[in-house]
Amino acid sequence: MRSCEVAVIGLGLMGSAALHSLLRRSVDVLGFDPLTVGEARGSSHGSCRIYRRFNFENDSYTELSDAAFAGWRALEAESGKTLLKPSRVLEAGPPGSPMVASSRAAARRKGAVSGLTCGAEANAAFPAFRLPDDWDVVVQESGGILMAEEAMRAFRQGAAGRIIRARAQMQPTRDGIRVTTQNEEVMAEKVIVAAGPWIAPFVPGLERHLKVTRQVVGWFKPVKPETVRYGEFPIFLVEGRRGMIYGFPDFEGRGVKAACHEHGPVAGADEWHKLPDDRELEPVSATLAEFLPGAAGPIAERDVCLYTNTLQADARADNGDEFIIDRLPEDPRIIVASPCSGHGAKFASAIGSMLADLAMDASVQPLEAFRLDRFSRFAQ
Numbered sequence: 001m002r003s004c005e006v007a008v009i010g011l012g013l014m015g016s017a018a019l020h021s022l023l024r025r026s027v028d029v030l031g032f033d034p035l036t037v038g039e040a041r042g043s044s045h046g047s048c049r050i051y052r053r054f055n056f057e058n059d060s061y062t063e064l065s066d067a068a069f070a071g072w073r074a075l076e077a078e079s080g081k082t083l084l085k086p087s088r089v090l091e092a093g094p095p096g097s098p099m100v101a102s103s104r105a106a107a108r109r110k111g112a113v114s115g116l117t118c119g120a121e122a123n124a125a126f127p128a129f130r131l132p133d134d135w136d137v138v139v140q141e142s143g144g145i146l147m148a149e150e151a152m153r154a155f156r157q158g159a160a161g162r163i164i165r166a167r168a169q170m171q172p173t174r175d176g177i178r179v180t181t182q183n184e185e186v187m188a189e190k191v192i193v194a195a196g197p198w199i200a201p202f203v204p205g206l207e208r209h210l211k212v213t214r215q216v217v218g219w220f221k222p223v224k225p226e227t228v229r230y231g232e233f234p235i236f237l238v239e240g241r242r243g244m245i246y247g248f249p250d251f252e253g254r255g256v257k258a259a260c261h262e263h264g265p266v267a268g269a270d271e272w273h274k275l276p277d278d279r280e281l282e283p284v285s286a287t288l289a290e291f292l293p294g295a296a297g298p299i300a301e302r303d304v305c306l307y308t309n310t311l312q313a314d315a316r317a318d319n320g321d322e323f324i325i326d327r328l329p330e331d332p333r334i335i336v337a338s339p340c341s342g343h344g345a346k347f348a349s350a351i352g353s354m355l356a357d358l359a360m361d362a363s364v365q366p367l368e369a370f371r372l373d374r375f376s377r378f379a380q
Helices: 013-024 061-079 098-109 119-125 148-156 278-291 345-360
Strands: 002-009 029-032 048-051 084-086 089-093 136-140 144-147 169-173 176-180 185-193 210-220 235-240 243-247 256-260 299-310 324-328 331-338
Touching: 002 013, 002 176, 013 029, 013 148, 013 331, 013 345, 048 061, 048 345, 061 084, 061 148, 061 345, 089 098, 089 119, 098 136, 119 136, 144 148, 148 345, 169 185, 169 331, 176 331, 185 345, 210 278, 235 278, 243 278, 256 278, 278 299, 324 345, 331 345
Parallel strands: 002 029, 002 185, 089 235, 185 331
Antiparallel strands: 048 144, 084 144, 089 136, 169 176, 176 185, 210 256, 210 299, 235 243, 243 256, 324 331
16 A cells, blocks of 8 residues: 555645645655646636735635745745736725725825725726716725635646546544555545545545535626726726625636635535526626726626535534534544635645644644544534
């Protein structure tokens, strides 16, 4: 039977980042995933994700964002590829918007607040917008477009012979964690489970604390393409009447990519294949037409992504939609990684290092907010 120090089950952005970090430390590591980069399943496919330094979800993410930024730049230098394309991030909402206020407060604590404060100023600066004049606005100058699939390729660069393209299962034993595929068995000393929407079967009791949702995405052919060009038009998050809509400048020549930030309907891990129809994308289309008419237009492409969301914790209160990055309390040889709540991708370079630390150094403790023991099933 083949053996290794660490097995990584699931090689999306998080698993690939962990594999890369372990290989850089000369750890004997194997990665398992039946999917290739770019295959339209799970949570990590597709060309791009948003990088925000300041996160309205939780101010504590700022340090993680900064660590991730350093990680992306290091990976760019190592791989010779552009992975993080600089872009301003504009957030807008009605007067008193909690999103704008939270992002502005986080930026202010770092001394990084832009001059734009209201809809009228945003409309003047970016002609694609038609926001109400009195809306609250904040612009981050330190955002970017994360090239997600290129990042996965960069993480896997140099991992030839270390990736087993197969679906894996695991069984803890006294002598190690047995990882099995259809064709082979591997005995690992430690296992990092980063299986995205397929993670629950690997961790008994975790399923009741998670919810997988179907998130639909569209690329819109802009009616005023000159107003949404990369470098001139920002990444945007807009709190409209149909929910929070986010999107990208047209940096690939495919149109403006846009989607709802709110959770979609509950879905199974394999319910990814049906592309969204016009009805599913109507809240996005309507919001673009109302507030970003320069970016609005016919739908040119469609896609589906799956979010894996935590429910509200019951042993130590949180608001849900939080990451899990922790050792399994009853078997610390198993590290659970589920930072897939819709905004985790931008942190992957930092999270990969965190997972490698948890696997290789018993003295390293997970961040309090990401611990499993906030759920009663895992509290000891």
